[in-house]
Amino acid sequence: MTRKIPVVEEITKANDEIAAINRTRLDEAGVVALNLMASPGAGKTSLIERTVPRLAENLRVGVVGGDIATTLDAERAADAGAIAVQITTGGACHLDAPMVRNALAQLPLEELDVLVVENVGNLICPASFALGTHANVLVASVPEGDDKPFKHPRIYRGVDVLVINKIDLLPYVDFDMRRFHEGVRALNEELATFELSCRTGDGVEPWVEWVRQRVGACATAARGAS
Ligand code: MG
Ligand code: ZN
Numbered sequence: 001m002t003r004k005i006p007v008v009e010e011i012t013k014a015n016d017e018i019a020a021i022n023r024t025r026l027d028e029a030g031v032v033a034l035n036l037m038a039s040p041g042a043g044k045t046s047l048i049e050r051t052v053p054r055l056a057e058n059l060r061v062g063v064v065g066g067d068i069a070t071t072l073d074a075e076r077a078a079d080a081g082a083i084a085v086q087i088t089t090g091g092a093c094h095l096d097a098p099m100v101r102n103a104l105a106q107l108p109l110e111e112l113d114v115l116v117v118e119n120v121g122n123l124i125c126p127a128s129f130a131l132g133t134h135a136n137v138l139v140a141s142v143p144e145g146d147d148k149p150f151k152h153p154r155i156y157r158g159v160d161v162l163v164i165n166k167i168d169l170l171p172y173v174d175f176d177m178r179r180f181h182e183g184v185r186a187l188n189e190e191l192a193t194f195e196l197s198c199r200t201g202d203g204v205e206p207w208v209e210w211v212r213q214r215v216g217a218c219a220t221a222a223r224g225a226s
Contacts, residue, residue: 022097031062032114033114036048039123039148045065051204063117065118066095071088085103089120095120135160136158142165168197
């Protein structure tokens, strides 16, 4: 059993090296990239549809869509006003750094300010594969249940911001927001959290503002460094 461990380390090490190359490429182009993770159906693409038109008012937005088999999500992102590239993983249940490197090569990075990478819907392995993005975003949703932080501690520990989607469904399901937040706080005390509904648009603005500030902060840091 223990002989498996070095193999896994080799895979993640090779992935991390390419993730570092991706990060350098993004930094050189002045692009802030977000890695959007969630379970299937939590609303990653819906969040992109809500967020892109607002960002596009004064930022240039790219979207990389990771999907097992279809280009449906990239089409929705393009309809929302982003320059979109689809990665079809051919069955793989997560994005890795080489896939993102290939996608970056297809994008006019110098013309973008912000890039949203929609990972494959899955709460397990996306947490283990660095992509070179600047911030990890987790999209949770009310129908998934308030026990998700307890069941998937690894991904909750590794993210920089949490979006809780589908708050319009709170009256109809047994979801204890307090219990959910307690679970989150136990794992990731500093986590920025936004409760919103992509369906109604409620709560979307503070989240959009967080993205804007993140993009602005990175641009300021880059100017200071040069
Ligand atoms: Mg999607
Ligand atoms: Zn996977």
